[in-house]
Amino acid sequence: MDLSAINPLVLMASIMVAATPILLAAIGELVVEKAGVLNLGVEGMMITGAICGFAIAVETGSPTIGFLAAMAGGAILSLVFGFLTQVLMSNQVATGLALTLFGLGLSALMGQSYVGVKPPATDKLDLGPLADIPVLGRVLFQHDLVVYLSLALVLVVWAVLKYSRAGLILRAVGENHDAAHALGYKVIRIRLMAIAFGGACAGLGGAYLSLVRVPQWTEGMTAGAGWIALAIVVFASWKPGRALLGAYLFGGVTVLQLNLQAAGVAVPVEYLSMSPYLITILVLVIMSADRSRAALNAPASLGRIFHASN
Amino acid sequence: MIRLEKRPTPSRFWMAATPLLAVALTMIAGGLLFAALGKDPFEAIRTIFWDPLFNEQFASYSRPQLLVKAGPLILIAIGLSLGFRAGIWNIGAEGQYIIGALCGAGVGLAFYPAEAWYIFPLMVIAGALGGWAWAMIPALLKTHFRTNEILVSLLLVYVAEQLLASMALGAMRNPEGGGFPGSRNLQQYPAASNPELIAGTGMHWGVVAAFIAVIFAYILLNRHMLGFQIRLTGESPRAARFAGVNPTALTLFCMGTSGALAGLAGLFEVSGPAGQISIDFNQNYGFTAIIVAFLGRLHPIGILLAGLLMALTYIGGELAQFMLGLPAAAIQAFQGMLLFFLLGVDVLTNFRIRFGRSEVA
Numbered sequence: 223m224d225l226s227a228i229n230p231l232v233l234m235a236s237i238m239v240a241a242t243p244i245l246l247a248a249i250g251e252l253v254v255e256k257a258g259v260l261n262l263g264v265e266g267m268m269i270t271g272a273i274c275g276f277a278i279a280v281e282t283g284s285p286t287i288g289f290l291a292a293m294a295g296g297a298i299l300s301l302v303f304g305f306l307t308q309v310l311m312s313n314q315v316a317t318g319l320a321l322t323l324f325g326l327g328l329s330a331l332m333g334q335s336y337v338g339v340k341p342p343a344t345d346k347l348d349l350g351p352l353a354d355i356p357v358l359g360r361v362l363f364q365h366d367l368v369v370y371l372s373l374a375l376v377l378v379v380w381a382v383l384k385y386s387r388a389g390l391i392l393r394a395v396g397e398n399h400d401a402a403h404a405l406g407y408k409v410i411r412i413r414l415m416a417i418a419f420g421g422a423c424a425g426l427g428g429a430y431l432s433l434v435r436v437p438q439w440t441e442g443m444t445a446g447a448g449w450i451a452l453a454i455v456v457f458a459s460w461k462p463g464r465a466l467l468g469a470y471l472f473g474g475v476t477v478l479q480l481n482l483q484a485a486g487v488a489v490p491v492e493y494l495s496m497s498p499y500l501i502t503i504l505v506l507v508i509m510s511a512d513r514s515r516a517a518l519n520a521p522a523s524l525g526r527i528f529h530a531s532n
Numbered sequence: 533m534i535r536l537e538k539r540p541t542p543s544r545f546w547m548a549a550t551p552l553l554a555v556a557l558t559m560i561a562g563g564l565l566f567a568a569l570g571k572d573p574f575e576a577i578r579t580i581f582w583d584p585l586f587n588e589q590f591a592s593y594s595r596p597q598l599l600v601k602a603g604p605l606i607l608i609a610i611g612l613s614l615g616f617r618a619g620i621w622n623i624g625a626e627g628q629y630i631i632g633a634l635c636g637a638g639v640g641l642a643f644y645p646a647e648a649w650y651i652f653p654l655m656v657i658a659g660a661l662g663g664w665a666w667a668m669i670p671a672l673l674k675t676h677f678r679t680n681e682i683l684v685s686l687l688l689v690y691v692a693e694q695l696l697a698s699m700a701l702g703a704m705r706n707p708e709g710g711g712f713p714g715s716r717n718l719q720q721y722p723a724a725s726n727p728e729l730i731a732g733t734g735m736h737w738g739v740v741a742a743f744i745a746v747i748f749a750y751i752l753l754n755r756h757m758l759g760f761q762i763r764l765t766g767e768s769p770r771a772a773r774f775a776g777v778n779p780t781a782l783t784l785f786c787m788g789t790s791g792a793l794a795g796l797a798g799l800f801e802v803s804g805p806a807g808q809i810s811i812d813f814n815q816n817y818g819f820t821a822i823i824v825a826f827l828g829r830l831h832p833i834g835i836l837l838a839g840l841l842m843a844l845t846y847i848g849g850e851l852a853q854f855m856l857g858l859p860a861a862a863i864q865a866f867q868g869m870l871l872f873f874l875l876g877v878d879v880l881t882n883f884r885i886r887f888g889r890s891e892v893a
Contacts (some may be wrong), residue, residue, distance in 0.1 A: 302872065310879040315621055321872075323871060331859055492694040507673055
């Protein structure tokens, strides 16, 4: 075992990369749940985004177009969920599961000819002098655009939810859809927009996995990242800032166990690989055990079906 | 304008008709999907749904496979349906299936090479207990800490898969296997194997267990107080509380039963058709069983039929892979599509479609 082989700076920089896909998916799902919709299909939307982004980036040679395609792919798939749950009023838990199962199958189908292909490299953002700062520059300022985009997104979502009229309406729909409907807000339309936003975020997160983090396409490559994003929303008690914390915590665990694997710690690889899932469960338990905190922030209409009686 | 009007009670006709409608719609959409892949849609649908049963060349091989594949699907789906009815979402059956197989095979391998009548029954008990214990984790976390059972049971699937890999490569690896991953083959160890009971039918103990589970679930749901409590909790948790239902006990019962049945399915698979613990011996039965449960309308008889149909798509899918070069993933997408359509057309059960001008909304 050689722990000195682990460079703390590289480790911290790679935490940001590891956390970004989950952060993107989690912040999207947070908005969806704030609108009162529980979409359990994050995993399916992420993996669909992963292959859409990968395929388009390979075909066009441009990762940027790939990322945009991934967002479109995730959003389109999420709207299938939206149509079923909002218009046809199907059960949200079951439909979300269907979305995941379908997304896994669809992505495997689409990705057949892309196994083993190398995607075009995503450029690092040139931040000039910032990147040259010793220590901090290496950790914080040598990443690609999507990493900063995800951070900006957290800020924007936080500000919109807290300070803007649109955020207030979104939260009203999530807390009490009947009252929001009585006030004249288009509950279904607002929810569909939130669902599409969540889908686009999950798709982008998936593409970040296949284009930057891994970077290649393999079947089922998200390996539960979508479910962990769902857990992080609960951990964050529906607050964007806390979702950031959760995603980076998870990224830290993932990167650390990968580094320990590489350093040859005397623990079997399989047990290290299961640690992120176990820690996610542990964190979920701690969060939900605290009765006052857990129930306080959950949107009151979460998962309930809305049907305007007249 | 099209408008949806809530029915006072769910339509009995549509409750039975929607699964058929969903299957028909999936065949059409699946045909389009196959056409998009450059295959003849009619030939693909015929290969999947007709040839395994009636083609002279393949039927002798395919027909027994129907029960082999349907057995675990039905067994798992019956367990899941109890919880789904009560609003308790165990979606980690895949993990419970793996752990059941590991525990059962572990007992069998521990006795190797002894020959005794009690080895297989002990393995069955160990398999059920393993699945039960794995399902108790999310169940107890839910009842004691109100942790979301959906997320915990699902995350435990990934833990179980790692455990499976660790066992196949380490503790349970065949010492005479020349270093290849995977355990001893239980089919070659008579005291621990789960053989075909009637030659040429595919019937093994797991299929028997599945049929027994269907009968018991039917009696439980229709003739027993506990079944009434499960249904009541699903319809209205508040009313159930007033009627004296103990939600903690109900959660533990539903999760435990579904876990034990999934564990049994895993054990019967590993000691029978699969034969050995290997890295990828699990075939997503735990997830496909979710589709089976919904397609069967969470009703035991419905699940029996849905399990057979789903098994048919598995076998037909393999045949289509072999005959037409249809990718394996196409069947997975096809199965997911089926669940989508089913949930979508379900609107007809609870709502009436009205044409005409709607009032100002």
